[in-house]
Amino acid sequence: FIKDNKVLIKDLIKNKIATYGENITVGRFVRFQIGQR
Numbered sequence: 001f002i003k004d005n006k007v008l009i010k011d012l013i014k015n016k017i018a019t020y021g022e023n024i025t026v027g028r029f030v031r032f033q034i035g036q037r
Contacts, residue, residue, distance in 0.1 A: 017024050
């Protein structure tokens with residue numbers, strides 16, 4: 001998944017909860033940055 005900088009993770013999760021109709025919890029969140037030196 002490539003994050004859109006305009007969308008917060010919490011908003012993305014709320015959107016997916018509404019789409020799937022299931023509760024979603026995040027147990028762990030890791031951010032990788034590629035191509036930056």
